[in-house]
Amino acid sequence: MGRKATVATCALNQWVLDFEGNTxxxxxxxxxxxxxxxxxxxGPELEICGYGCADHFYESDTLLHSFQALKVLLExxxxxxxxxxxxxxxxxxxxxxxxxxxxLNRKILLIRPxxxxxxxxxxxxxxxxxxxxxxxPHIHMGRDGVEIFTNSSASHHELRKADQRVQLIRxxxxxxxxxxxxxxxxxxxGDRVYYDGCAMVAVNGDVVARGDQFSLDDVExxxxxxxxxxxxxxxxxxxxxxxxxxxxxxxxxxxxxxLSTSNDVFLPTQQxxxxxxxxxxxxxxxxxxxxxxxxxxxxxxxxxxxxxxxxVDSSSTACIVHSMCTLVCAAVADGNLQxxxxxxxxxxxxxxxxxxxxxxxxxxxxxxxxxxxxSSEDTRSRARELAAQIGSTHLNFxxxxxxxxxxxxxxxxxxxxxxxxxxxxxHRENLxxxxxxARVRMVLAYLFAxxxxxxxxxxxxxxxxxxxxxxxxLTGYFTKYDCSSADINPIGGISKTDLRGFLRYCADxxxxxxxxxxxxxxxxxxxEPLTDGQVSQTDEADxxxxxxxxxxxxxxxxxxxxxxxxxxxxxxxxxKDVLSxxxxxxxxxxxxRMYSVNRHKMTTVTPSYHAESYSPDDNRFDLRPxxxxxxxxxxxxxxxxxxxxxxxxxxxx
Numbered sequence: 092m093g094r095k096a097t098v099a100t101c102a103l104n105q106w107v108l109d110f111e112g113n114t115x116x117x118x119x120x121x122x123x124x125x126x127x128x129x130x131x132x133x134g135p136e137l138e139i140c141g142y143g144c145a146d147h148f149y150e151s152d153t154l155l156h157s158f159q160a161l162k163v164l165l166e167x168x169x170x171x172x173x174x175x176x177x178x179x180x181x182x183x184x185x186x187x188x189x190x191x192x193x194x195l196n197r198k199i200l201l202i203r204p205x206x207x208x209x210x211x212x213x214x215x216x217x218x219x220x221x222x223x224x225x226x227x228p229h230i231h232m233g234r235d236g237v238e239i240f241t242n243s244s245a246s247h248h249e250l251r252k253a254d255q256r257v258q259l260i261r262x263x264x265x266x267x268x269x270x271x272x273x274x275x276x277x278x279x280x281g282d283r284v285y286y287d288g289c290a291m292v293a294v295n296g297d298v299v300a301r302g303d304q305f306s307l308d309d310v311e312x313x314x315x316x317x318x319x320x321x322x323x324x325x326x327x328x329x330x331x332x333x334x335x336x337x338x339x340x341x342x343x344x345x346x347x348x349x350l351s352t353s354n355d356v357f358l359p360t361q362q363x364x365x366x367x368x369x370x371x372x373x374x375x376x377x378x379x380x381x382x383x384x385x386x387x388x389x390x391x392x393x394x395x396x397x398x399x400x401x402x403v404d405s406s407s408t409a410c411i412v413h414s415m416c417t418l419v420c421a422a423v424a425d426g427n428l429q430x431x432x433x434x435x436x437x438x439x440x441x442x443x444x445x446x447x448x449x450x451x452x453x454x455x456x457x458x459x460x461x462x463x464x465x466s467s468e469d470t471r472s473r474a475r476e477l478a479a480q481i482g483s484t485h486l487n488f489x490x491x492x493x494x495x496x497x498x499x500x501x502x503x504x505x506x507x508x509x510x511x512x513x514x515x516x517x518h519r520e521n522l523x524x525x526x527x528x529a530r531v532r533m534v535l536a537y538l539f540a541x542x543x544x545x546x547x548x549x550x551x552x553x554x555x556x557x558x559x560x561x562x563x564x565l566t567g568y569f570t571k572y573d574c575s576s577a578d579i580n581p582i583g584g585i586s587k588t589d590l591r592g593f594l595r596y597c598a599d600x601x602x603x604x605x606x607x608x609x610x611x612x613x614x615x616x617x618x619e620p621l622t623d624g625q626v627s628q629t630d631e632a633d634x635x636x637x638x639x640x641x642x643x644x645x646x647x648x649x650x651x652x653x654x655x656x657x658x659x660x661x662x663x664x665x666x667k668d669v670l671s672x673x674x675x676x677x678x679x680x681x682x683x684r685m686y687s688v689n690r691h692k693m694t695t696v697t698p699s700y701h702a703e704s705y706s707p708d709d710n711r712f713d714l715r716p717x718x719x720x721x722x723x724x725x726x727x728x729x730x731x732x733x734x735x736x737x738x739x740x741x742x743x744x
Contacts, residue, residue, distance in 0.1 A: 093351035095358050097316045098239065098270070099124035100133040102288035102302050104278035104309040106389065107141035108153070114139070114160045117177060118169050119310045127314035130350040131174040133241045135276040135286075136205075137189060139179040142245035143280045148219035154182055165197050172196065174348065178243050180220070189220040191243050200344050213247065213284055213701060213712050231339050233267035234330070238322045239350075240264075241272045248287035248378045250371050250589065250702050253304055256289065257366055265296030268325040270317050277306065279385035283584075283701045283708065285378050292317070295325040297363035304369065305377035307384060307422040307430050315361045319351070371589055372596035375407075379581035379700045380415035386554070386579055387455070388433040393551025394455035396540040397558070398532055398574040399478060399485070400617070401460065401470035404582060405558040406477055406609050407590045410597040411581045412456050412556070413481040416448040417601070439550055449482030457543055457553060459486040461532045463494065466617050473612070476605040486539065493531045498524075513620050525618035529573030536574060554578040557697040562587050562641040564696060564707050565648070566682065567689020568634055576697055583699020584706045586645075587614070587638035614638075635681050642705075644682050649705035649713060655683045655726040659733065672737045676730050680723070687719035 101120045105113045117134060124132040136142055139157045147153050157179040164170055164177065174195045181190040181202060188204035204223035208216040229240050240263070246256065264271045271293040276286035290302040292315040300315040369377065387395070395412055399405045422430040423445055435443050438454045445451045460474040471487070478485035502508045509524055510516030516524075540553040557577030559569050561584050569575045582590060591610060598606040614630040631637050636644075647653040647661060659679045663672050670678070693707055694717050707713045 093349075093353050093355035094320050095316055095318050095355040095360060096130065096239070096270075096350040097128045097314065097358070098131045098133070098272060098292070098350065099127060099129035099312050099314040100241075100272040100274040100290045100292060101135070101310065101312045102275050102277040102290040102306075103135055103138055103311075104385065105135065105138050105141045105276055105280055106278075107143045107145075107281040108147060108156075109141065110139070110156045110160045113141060114163055116310050117164060118167060120312050121169050121173060121175060123310065123312040124314060125169075125173050127312065128316070129173065129314050130348075131176070131239075132312075133176045133243060133272045133274045134178060135274045136191075136243045136245040137178045137180065138243075138276065139177060141280045142276055142286070143282045143284070145215075145282075146219070148180055148187060154180055154187075157181075161192060165194055165199075170194070174200070174346075174350075176241060176243065186221050187219060188223060189216060195346060195348055200346060212704070227341060229263060229269070230267050232341055233269050233326075235339060235341050237269070237341070238319055239270045239272070241274075243274050245276045245286055246289075247284035247701065248304075248374070249704060250374055250585070253287070253289060254368050257291070257298065257368075260291065260293050261296050261298060264293050267330060268295050268322050270294050270319075270322060277311070278309075279382045279389075281389075283698050285382040285700060287378060292361065294321060294361075294363075298366055299361035299363055301364065301366065305374075305381050307381060307418055308427060309429055316355075316358050318360050321360075370596075372593045375582075375585060375589065375593040375702070376411070376414045376596065376600070377418070378702065379411045379585075380418055382700050383411065383415050383579075383581055384419065388437060390554060392554045393437060393439065393544055393549070394457065394553050395556050396457045396459065396536060396543065396553040397483075397556040398536050399458040399460055399474045399483075400574075401473035401477070401609065402612070402614060403587065403590055403594060403609060404560055404563075404614075405474075406606065407560075407582050407585075407593055408556050408558040408580075409456075409458060409477060409481060409483065410594065410601070410603070410606075412483075413448060413452055413601060413603075414597075416445075416451040416455070416482075420445050420448050420451060452482035453484055456481075456483040457486065457539070458483040459488070459536070459539060461488060461490050461535060463490050463528050463617075465528070465620055467621060469608075469612065470615075470617060473605060473608050477603065477609065480603050480605050481601075486543070490528065490531050490535060493535070494528055497527055497531065511620050513622075521619070526570045526573070528618050529570035532574050533572055533576050536577070556580065557699070558582055559697070560587050560590055561585055561699075561703050561706055562638050562645060563630075564693065565641060565645045565705075566634060566685040567692045568630065568685070569692070571692045571695065576695070578697070580697040580699040583697060584702035584708070585700075586642045586703065588642055634685070636678055640678065641682075644679070645705040645707070648686075649707070655679055655723055656729045656733070658682075659730045663737075672734050676734050679730065680727050683723055683726075684721055687721045687723070690715065690719060691717040693717065 103116050121132050139160045140153055176193045178191050181188050191203045193201045206223045208222050210217045260271055273291045275288055277288040287304045288302055289304045290313045291298055292300040300313050302311045302313045435441050458478045509520035512521035536555050540555045544551050555577040557575050557580035559575035560582055563569050594606045597603055647658045662675045
């Protein structure tokens with residue numbers, strides 16, 4: 092029995108219900124772990140079936156196929172002479188549990204059900220699984236002499252979240268000492284979230300080995316050799332009074348196997364490392380790009396189509412696709428054969444070898460500027476310039492004929508022709524004319540997505556990308572069934588403020604000078620008539636609030652659980668230097684009025700990359716009604732009464 096142990100943890104890009112592919116990736120990870128000398132291999136949560144099965148967990152087939160896959164793993168020569176720790180659902184006495192199964196040399200050693208269910212935010216584990224009610228917190232286990240702790244996880248990416256995860260793991264071992272292995276899923280397993288890897292090993296409060304947060308590698312294994320005497324010495328100094336015999340005793344499973352050998356004295360051990368966290372701009376560049384790649388290669392489509400307006404939002408989506416192409420070329424250059432096989436299948440060329448992201452962009456990415464009589468030459472030229480710099484196949488055409496055709500049908504039936512407000516029309520006419528332009532663009536986007544490759548003599552279709560940001564979704568500042576309606580949206584969970592920072596990053600990182608003009612231009616939908624050839628409609632004027640104000644109110648609504656009055660009470664303090672209580676009240680009431688009037692739009696919103704804790708995604712994350720009393724009479728009266736009281740108090744003083 093030696094003093095050192097070599098262990099392995101991993102990040103796997105699993106796919107829900109892909110039992111064959113999931114099993115192959117598990118076996119590959121075991122091979123890599125054994126090649127690194129590991130005697131124990133930890134895998135992600137529910138890795139056999141995929142974490143995101145959702146209501147498929149109710150199906151007996153999911154349980155059956157999970158056990159069939161487990162049988163393959165047990166019988167494989169690859170899993171011999173190493174303790175394998177895999178995740179899968181298990182039914183016991185007609186109750187489903189989220190379990191880890193540990194086995195060695197074709198024998199199951201332990202089935203460990205999860206005790207603390209993830210049941211907030213995007214997680215709904217209590218819907219499908221029951222918690223195991225026999226507690227075993229790591230502190231008590233450490234006091235009972237346990238030296239190696241393992242965490243099999245399926246943790247998704249959110250902006251600015253990675254440091255929280257690392258600090259939690261560091262603090263867990265700093266309290267009681269010990270070795271901590273963290274495994275996580277990676278990639279898009281079939282839903283809106285992206286699991287962001289970060290497999291790691293920590294010892295006594297220090298991270299000593301780690302994997303990548305964002306990567307196109309389907310299998311990444313982190314192997315570490317650790318000195319168990321370091322744990323014992325740490326506990327001797329920091330925890331000796333608590334390490335006493337009368338602590339809770341835990342059941343031991345005795346196995347004729349050792350994680351260490353008697354001749355390990357010369358084995359080098361891992362030393363503490365500094366973790367460099369990505370900036371939010373880097374996270375936006377990498378996370379959604381990896382998510383898009385997984386979606387593209389697993390969907391069987393031949394690329395993407397994006398309506399490119401020349402504004403911040405659609406330009407951000409375009410830059411994410413360009414980042415994806417950069418990652419693909421880098422992975423192929425690094426020898427990733429799976430990525431090479433996938434990209435060849437996507438482009439329909441078995442001999443293709445991508446080397447230039449711009450050239451790859453031209454093969455898999457089509458952008459189109461759909462102009463109307465209300466479009467400016469500035470946005471047209473900005474879209475054209477950006478497309479040229481990233482290398483997309485760019486189309487430029489007018490939608491005026493289609494719009495006039497639709498209005499002609501309406502006029503033929505009703506005898507009326509609607510007019511813009513600037514030309515004497517009513518508010519209802521003005522809104523209808525904006526909406527018909529926006530919806531025509533959606534119809535044309537799908538037409539070109541289905542047939543543009545056919546027109547070029549190539550097989551396959553394109554996925555339509557959306558580009559509505561999280562703040563616009565909050566207030567419904569988009570047309571239902573316009574270009575926000577797409578197959579997927581990589582920026583739907585990202586704020587306008589973060590997107591602007593992301594574009595500044597891309598301008599420098601990818602040398603995209605076209606972004607400078609895009610960032611300087613005011614955000615506009617360009618759906619109303621121009622004034623002397625210039626844009627007269629801007630987003631922030633239409634909404635009655637800035638995007639930065641929207642972001643603050645969005646976080647208060649979702650993260651801080653604020654209704655109208657609570658939000659008002661917080662903002663009169665936060666904004667006291669720039670707005671009076673009456674002005675704050677006006678903005679809060681406008682926000683909730685717009686939110687409630689347009690909440691129905693979230694029931695049909697395009698599936699978006701989940702990146703923010705205040706996302707209004709109606710599917711699973713932000714569960715709210717979509718028919719409100721938009722007058723908010725009681726709530727708004729409470730705000731008005733408070734404003735009146737504040738005003739009286741001010742006069743008295």
